[in-house]
Amino acid sequence: xxxxxxxxxxxxxxxxxxxxxxxxxxxxxxxxxxxxxxxxxxxxxxxxxxxxxxxxxxxxxxxxxxxxxxxxxxxxxxxxxxxxxxxxxxxxxxxxxxxxxxxxxxxxxxxxxxxxxxxxxxxxxxxxxxxxxxxxxxxxxxxxxxxxxxxxxxxxxxxxxxxxxxxxxxxxxxxxxxxxxxxx
Amino acid sequence: xxxxxxxxxxxxxxxxxxxxxxxxxxxxxxxxxxxxxxxxxxxxxxxxxxxxxxxxxxxxxxxxxxxxxxxxxxxxxxxxxxxxxxxxxxxxxxxxxxxxxxxxxxxxxxxxxxxxxxxxxxxxxxxxxxxxxxxxxxxxxxxxxxxxxxxxxxxxxxxxxxxxxxxxxxxxxxxxxxxxxxxxxxxxxxxxxxxxxxxxxxxxxxxxxxxxxxxxxxxxxxxxxxxxxxxxxxxxxxxxxxxxxxxxxxxxxxxxxxxxxxxxxxxxxxxxxxxxxxxxxxxxxxxxxxxxxxxxxxxxxxxxxxxxxxxxxxxxxxxxxxxxxxxxxxxxxxxxxxxxxxxxxxxxxxxxxxxxxxxxxxxxxxxxxxxxxxxxxxxxxxxxxxxxxxxxxxxxxxxxxxxxxxxxxxxxxxxxxxxxxxxxxxxxxxxxxxxxxxxxxxxxxxxxxxxxxxxxxxxxxxxxxxxxxxxxxxxxxxxxxxxxxxxxxxxxxxxxxxxxxxxxxxxxxxxxxxxxxxxxxxxxxxxxxxxxxxxxxxxxxxxxxxxxxxxxxxxxxxxxxxxxxxxxxxxxxxxxxxxxxxxxxxxxx
Numbered sequence: 001x002x003x004x005x006x007x008x009x010x011x012x013x014x015x016x017x018x019x020x021x022x023x024x025x026x027x028x029x030x031x032x033x034x035x036x037x038x039x040x041x042x043x044x045x046x047x048x049x050x051x052x053x054x055x056x057x058x059x060x061x062x063x064x065x066x067x068x069x070x071x072x073x074x075x076x077x078x079x080x081x082x083x084x085x086x087x088x089x090x091x092x093x094x095x096x097x098x099x100x101x102x103x104x105x106x107x108x109x110x111x112x113x114x115x116x117x118x119x120x121x122x123x124x125x126x127x128x129x130x131x132x133x134x135x136x137x138x139x140x141x142x143x144x145x146x147x148x149x150x151x152x153x154x155x156x157x158x159x160x161x162x163x164x165x166x167x168x169x170x171x172x173x174x175x176x177x178x179x180x181x182x183x184x
Numbered sequence: 185x186x187x188x189x190x191x192x193x194x195x196x197x198x199x200x201x202x203x204x205x206x207x208x209x210x211x212x213x214x215x216x217x218x219x220x221x222x223x224x225x226x227x228x229x230x231x232x233x234x235x236x237x238x239x240x241x242x243x244x245x246x247x248x249x250x251x252x253x254x255x256x257x258x259x260x261x262x263x264x265x266x267x268x269x270x271x272x273x274x275x276x277x278x279x280x281x282x283x284x285x286x287x288x289x290x291x292x293x294x295x296x297x298x299x300x301x302x303x304x305x306x307x308x309x310x311x312x313x314x315x316x317x318x319x320x321x322x323x324x325x326x327x328x329x330x331x332x333x334x335x336x337x338x339x340x341x342x343x344x345x346x347x348x349x350x351x352x353x354x355x356x357x358x359x360x361x362x363x364x365x366x367x368x369x370x371x372x373x374x375x376x377x378x379x380x381x382x383x384x385x386x387x388x389x390x391x392x393x394x395x396x397x398x399x400x401x402x403x404x405x406x407x408x409x410x411x412x413x414x415x416x417x418x419x420x421x422x423x424x425x426x427x428x429x430x431x432x433x434x435x436x437x438x439x440x441x442x443x444x445x446x447x448x449x450x451x452x453x454x455x456x457x458x459x460x461x462x463x464x465x466x467x468x469x470x471x472x473x474x475x476x477x478x479x480x481x482x483x484x485x486x487x488x489x490x491x492x493x494x495x496x497x498x499x500x501x502x503x504x505x506x507x508x509x510x511x512x513x514x515x516x517x518x519x520x521x522x523x524x525x526x527x528x529x530x531x532x533x534x535x536x537x538x539x540x541x542x543x544x545x546x547x548x549x550x551x552x553x554x555x556x557x558x559x560x561x562x563x564x565x566x567x568x569x570x571x572x573x574x575x576x577x578x579x580x581x582x583x584x585x586x587x588x589x590x591x592x593x594x595x596x597x598x599x600x601x602x603x604x605x606x607x608x609x610x611x612x613x614x615x616x617x618x619x620x621x622x623x624x625x626x627x628x629x630x631x632x633x634x635x636x637x638x639x640x641x642x643x644x645x646x647x648x649x650x651x652x653x654x655x656x657x658x659x660x661x662x663x664x665x666x667x668x669x670x671x672x673x674x675x676x677x678x679x680x681x682x683x684x685x686x687x688x689x690x691x692x693x694x695x696x697x698x699x700x701x702x703x704x705x706x707x708x709x710x711x712x713x714x715x716x717x718x719x720x721x722x723x724x725x726x727x728x729x730x731x732x733x734x735x736x737x738x739x740x741x742x743x744x745x746x747x748x749x750x751x752x753x754x755x756x757x758x759x760x761x762x763x764x765x766x767x768x769x770x771x772x773x
Binding site for chain 2: 030031034035038039042043046077080081084085087088089090091092093
């Protein structure tokens with residue numbers, strides 16, 4: 001155990017975590033029933049786990065299954081607890097720690113609105129092309145781009161757009177899936 | 185196969201098909217169709233409570249003492265919110281409950297209707313699972329599934345919220361069948377990994393300072409698990425200690441019994457936990473009242489942990505051999521594997537360990553200075569225990585929460601499982617009286633005693649009226665020190681004896697109160713009269729409120745103070761507990 005006692009001014013034997021936190025992507029297969037998202041999110045808030053990103057949508061309509069992709073930042077010990085606690089939920093079928101299992105791909109989609117005219121507009125288009133962003137709406141003074149990729153690619157595109165007239169951004173959160181022929 | 189009936193009738197039929205004989209409830213607008221359906225049948229007997237919290241604790245007492253699920257029926261809104269404390273209590277202590285809550289009609293949901301509340305939202309975090317039934321087609325499946333989920337795996341409370349229009353709707357009911365219960369995602373693991381069990385037995389076979397640390401999981405695994413624990417203890421010759429929740433799984437009269445461990449556990453149990461080389465945790469969860477300082481918890485032992493809930497393993501304390509499975513099945517396997525390797529207990533190898541334990545035992549950590557002028561609470565419990573031993577009846581004990589609870593755990597001894605009902609995890613004051621009612625409903629001929637404090641008992645006092653209504657002869661044994669004794673003790677320990685609101689300036693006359701409810705009241709303050717007064721209580725055929733006036737400032741010892749490891753336990757001869765905890769420890773509970 002690496003926990004030790006700290007005089008925190010709070011109740012109980014509080015322990016200070018000395019383990020380093022890690023960022024992990026979990027894939028959670030659940031029954032698509034009312035309240036399932038509240039159950040999962042409630043578990044995170046009740047037990048004090050941090051959610052970085054959460055994506056949920058029905059993936060198998062016939063079997064009424066949804067896939068939740070959740071990115072968490074936690075110590076290795078807490079990561080194990082998060083997985084086990086999720087598995088305790090009755091409508092949860094399986095939980096995979098994709099980061100721990102190693103071999104997976106992840107993507108995120110962002111819609112990015114940029115306002116500008118003249119040189120800025122031309123530079124915006126040039127960069128968008130370099131990032132393979134699609135124009136999905138345009139006016140004489142603005143664009144809405146659709147860009148897909150790993151979160152850090154989207155981060156850099158947003159950083160480049162900021163001085164060029166970035167208005168607003170909406171991101172879907174991460175979707176992730178294991179590589180190879182095997183399913184979850 | 186399928187039979188047409190209303191949702192309300194389905195509820196009653198499902199209860200009957202699940203073998204439910206008693207339910208604890210309180211009617212209200214949204215629940216009326218179910219009550220009407222109940223009125224027209226004889227199988228399920230309804231116990232009318234005085235407050236929904238009482239219903240949940242009764243169901244807990246009922247469940248804990250029988251091994252069957254406890255069933256609660258309440259109305260929407262306040263009916264459901266009042267049940268929350270008992271649901272949380274059942275979740276913390278892994279008690280199987282099915283709580284049926286009525287809801288406003290589906291068309292009114294979300295409109296802030298009269299007596300509407302978001303029951304599934306409110307109870308999501310205090311149940312093992314919950315359901316809002318919005319379609320009559322789902323109702324039979326949900327009802328049967330609720331029982332399945334409540335009673336299997338790690339047991340717990342399940343809420344089924346049924347809107348009033350669904351209670352009136354007509355649909356097809358079907359009986360519980362394994363087919364309908366083959367749940368897609370809920371599959372608790374019950375058989376432990378044989379390789380892990382073998383590794384555990386190998387470790388046990390080499391142990392020189394072993395200890396069994398058992399918990400509520402052994403009780404939950406059924407009476408056979410307790411039998412198997414006894415057998416394994418006999419086969420190995422190892423000492424056995426238990427958490428508060430596990431008392432009774434191993435007989436207190438057995439010489440291998442060490443007493444309870446933890447914050448108010450015995451010196452020998454805690455020191456043995458600290459110094460052991462192999463710890464065999466069966467159905468306990470390394471609760472913070474057990475471990476004390478986690479980094480100083482049993483520093484030199486290899487740990488085996490048997491638990492049906494995978495998330496209990498490595499949650500608090502890192503263990504060497506985790507075994508996920510039902511305690512009974514794992515115990516059976518351990519016995520089988522042990523037998524296949526040897527026929528001898530490790531008597532010789534662990535003789536020095538037992539010798540060490542005997543020196544700790546000789547300290548007499550549960551001793552107290554008795555008095556012939558004032559009744560000592562510990563002595564009162566000892567006298568009660570002696571008196572009940574002479575009874576022909578089966579004896580069941582419930583408690584409230586606080587000093588009296590710990591004294592009961594220390595000084596009342598149990599030789600059988602399911603005889604001890606207490607609120608361990610949540611620590612719910614007000615648990616004991618209604619729990620006693622629930623136990624007495626399940627065991628009408630037994631002697632059921634709530635060992636209480638005068639503060640706790642007032643939290644659910646009104647359920648005495650329920651006991652009177654159903655002629656349930658529960659005995660409420662109040663250790664009255666006119667204080668919230670445990671709070672007062674902590675204020676002595678940590679807050680310079682500044683007694684902020686921890687004493688009772690206005691107490692009811694419990695004798696008159698008992699009479700007002702239609703029960704019997706007895707008061708005793710003279711040690712010389714205690715035995716006779718206890719006999720009078722036990723002889724009375726009806727509910728008794730027994731007010732024992734005890735020493736006001738007695739401390740509950742031994743005690744592992746906050747911020748200290750097990751081997752720095754405070755023993756009873758310590759005069760001034762106020763000087764024991766340092767600045768660092770004061771911040772902790």
